[in-house]
Amino acid sequence: MSTIDWVVMCSFLGFVVGYGTWKTRKIKNIDSYLRAGRTTPWWTIALSIMATQASAITFLSTPGQAYVDGMRFVQFYLGLPIAMIILSITAVPLYNKLNVYTAYEYLEKRFDLKNRMLGSGLFLTQRGLAAGFTIYAPALILSVILGWEINLTIILIGVMVIVYTTVGGTVAVNKTHFFQMIIITAGMFSAFIMIYILLPEDISFIDAAYVAGKMGKLNAIDFSFDLSNRYTFWSGIIGGTFLMISYFGTDQSQVQRYLAGSSVAQSRMGLLTNGLVKVPMQFIILFIGAMVFVFYQFTAPPLFFNPVETENVKQSSYSVEYEKLEKEYAELNLDKQESIRAVLNSIENEDENISESADELSNKQEEAALLREKAKDLIQKANPDADTNDTNYIFLNFITNFLPVGLIGLILAAILSASMSSTSAELNALASTTTIDFYKRLFKKEASDNHYLKASKTATVFWGLYAILFALFAQHLGSLIEAVNILGSLVYGTILGIFLTAFYLKRVSGTSTFSAAVIAEIAVLYCYLFTDIPFLWYNVIGCLLVVFLSVGFQPLITKMSSNKISS
Amino acid sequence: MANNNPPDQNLNDPPPPILGGWKKLYAFVFMNLVILVILFYIFTRVFE
Numbered sequence: 127m128s129t130i131d132w133v134v135m136c137s138f139l140g141f142v143v144g145y146g147t148w149k150t151r152k153i154k155n156i157d158s159y160l161r162a163g164r165t166t167p168w169w170t171i172a173l174s175i176m177a178t179q180a181s182a183i184t185f186l187s188t189p190g191q192a193y194v195d196g197m198r199f200v201q202f203y204l205g206l207p208i209a210m211i212i213l214s215i216t217a218v219p220l221y222n223k224l225n226v227y228t229a230y231e232y233l234e235k236r237f238d239l240k241n242r243m244l245g246s247g248l249f250l251t252q253r254g255l256a257a258g259f260t261i262y263a264p265a266l267i268l269s270v271i272l273g274w275e276i277n278l279t280i281i282l283i284g285v286m287v288i289v290y291t292t293v294g295g296t297v298a299v300n301k302t303h304f305f306q307m308i309i310i311t312a313g314m315f316s317a318f319i320m321i322y323i324l325l326p327e328d329i330s331f332i333d334a335a336y337v338a339g340k341m342g343k344l345n346a347i348d349f350s351f352d353l354s355n356r357y358t359f360w361s362g363i364i365g366g367t368f369l370m371i372s373y374f375g376t377d378q379s380q381v382q383r384y385l386a387g388s389s390v391a392q393s394r395m396g397l398l399t400n401g402l403v404k405v406p407m408q409f410i411i412l413f414i415g416a417m418v419f420v421f422y423q424f425t426a427p428p429l430f431f432n433p434v435e436t437e438n439v440k441q442s443s444y445s446v447e448y449e450k451l452e453k454e455y456a457e458l459n460l461d462k463q464e465s466i467r468a469v470l471n472s473i474e475n476e477d478e479n480i481s482e483s484a485d486e487l488s489n490k491q492e493e494a495a496l497l498r499e500k501a502k503d504l505i506q507k508a509n510p511d512a513d514t515n516d517t518n519y520i521f522l523n524f525i526t527n528f529l530p531v532g533l534i535g536l537i538l539a540a541i542l543s544a545s546m547s548s549t550s551a552e553l554n555a556l557a558s559t560t561t562i563d564f565y566k567r568l569f570k571k572e573a574s575d576n577h578y579l580k581a582s583k584t585a586t587v588f589w590g591l592y593a594i595l596f597a598l599f600a601q602h603l604g605s606l607i608e609a610v611n612i613l614g615s616l617v618y619g620t621i622l623g624i625f626l627t628a629f630y631l632k633r634v635s636g637t638s639t640f641s642a643a644v645i646a647e648i649a650v651l652y653c654y655l656f657t658d659i660p661f662l663w664y665n666v667i668g669c670l671l672v673v674f675l676s677v678g679f680q681p682l683i684t685k686m687s688s689n690k691i692s693s
Numbered sequence: 694m695a696n697n698n699p700p701d702q703n704l705n706d707p708p709p710p711i712l713g714g715w716k717k718l719y720a721f722v723f724m725n726l727v728i729l730v731i732l733f734y735i736f737t738r739v740f741e
Contacts, residue, residue, distance in 0.1 A: 342741075
């Protein structure tokens with residue numbers, strides 16, 4: 127990386143940490159620290175919600191996912207706008223009326239302490255681990271680019287986020303989110319323009335789209351109802367809606383963003399803006415990944431995108447075999463270019479033989495995939511602990527090898543910003559839940575405002591260190607974006623079931639809901655460990671089990687209570 | 694903690710800054726989703 131790139135990246139990161147710390151150094155009370163004094167306007171809420179969800183994982187893994195698997199991942203977000211509408215109608219006015227600091231406070235008001243503890247406990251478990259992932263992703267970039275130990279980069283990034291989040295709390299998180307979203311948008315837009323510029327002169331933008339489409343990368347919508355297919359319209363619209371209601375309605379890292387709103391209207395506008403913008407934004411990021419795929423059809427891609435594993439296999443006894451595969455892959459890539467141009471000619475001339483050309487291209491694509499599989503086998507043989515999933519390195523490889531000086535620094539700053547923005551919101555939420563739902567509720571009910579402020583800051587540092595520790599162990603978990611979403615889906619359905627029961631089933635008691643939630647969580651874990659059900663459906667299963675079981679248990683609980691009273 | 698603060702003063706919220714009513718805004722967000730799905734489907738079919 128050049129000096130200019132270093133200057134661009136470090137200037138922006140230094141500005142964010144400095145600005146977040148300096149601007150919020152005078153915060154002296156818990157309300158300002160955890161809810162920004164409830165003064166936040168809707169546009170800041172909207173940007174903050176988007177910045178919280180858009181982690182570095184989004185910008186590293188999503189384009190890579192489109193490169194490998196096409197754009198069908200966009201369907202994962204189809205439930206989001208529906209979730210934003212439902213939450214604007216239900217959760218926002220309710221939380222606002224109850225004047226709560228965390229979503230889980232509501233559960234005690236509606237049910238009892240054990241439901242509040244279960245909800246907040248599940249959140250702390252899941253979000254604590256997810257915070258580790260969001261630190262790990264950008265640490266990976268720096269370690270690859272600088273050749274540094276990944277452990278060192280994890281600690282550096284983690285400490286930067288801990289500093290301004292601990293000093294300024296929610297205000298610092300919201301204020302820095304604004305600048306982080308600007309740099310993220312600028313970074314992705316620049317990457318898109320550069321891909322367009324770097325395509326061969328005879329390949330127009332429409333040609334590139336046809337190439338991606340013919341090679342199965344523009345598969346944005348699939349209406350087939352197939353439970354074994356992870357991303358379809360139905361899994362997105364049904365499972366995705368459940369997941370998004372749960373994430374935005376019950377996950378404190380998001381709830382905290384709109385609890386800071388100056389009114390119900392401001393909070394609603396923030397959520398609805400997210401509902402309008404998020405799906406197109408994900409579409410564009412995936413489309414960038416599909417265009418990177420097209421770019422690599424005309425510029426020889428590496429056989430395997432992870433440079434560290436490639437180096438390992440080349441240093442092993444399998445180096446000759448691997449280099450032979452590399453040669454075959456490069457030759458095949460040249461052949462593919464001819465087939466691609468043949469397909470484009472057929473399209474342009476409306477040739478009847480287009481299906482033949484397309485089949486030929488498809489066969490070569492399969493051959494290329496087979497060569498990559500063989501390469502992965504060799505990598506695994508050379509190092510049995512090697513990570514053979516290189517999805518997260520694809521976009522990174524493009525950025526570092528083909529973008530001009532200055533832009534590399536800008537895009538890396540965008541990716542690091544994304545990581546810092548979501549990690550800061552997570553630490554902020556974890557600290558709120560720890561302080562309000564556990565420390566204040568269970569251990570120290572009456573203390574000064576300053577005491578809780580200090581407790582919140584201590585909790586922020588604790589969770590920051592916890593996330594760093596988890597990140598140090600997160601190196602062999604496959605595609606990061608999927609790992610985070612799977613982790614979320616293991617608990618979100620159950621949490622959502624508890625909240626939906628609380629919102630809509632007024633006759634169901636806390637004990638029924640708690641028992642149903644415990645069984646539902648066991649069932650979801652069973653599905654994950656012993657079945658092939660795609661993870662988006664865990665949200666539906668967990669949620670429906672809580673709702674139906676709690677309704678089913680209620681007569682039994684009522685009967686047991688009345689027996690107790692009469693005896 | 695929740696009760697230590699002044700009661701909420703914003704329960705009677707004004708309508709949203711655009712479209713004049715919340716129901717219209719919800720319908721707008723939903724229709725935006727429907728249109729996006731249709732466009733994505735056309736996009737998929739055209740280039741496949």
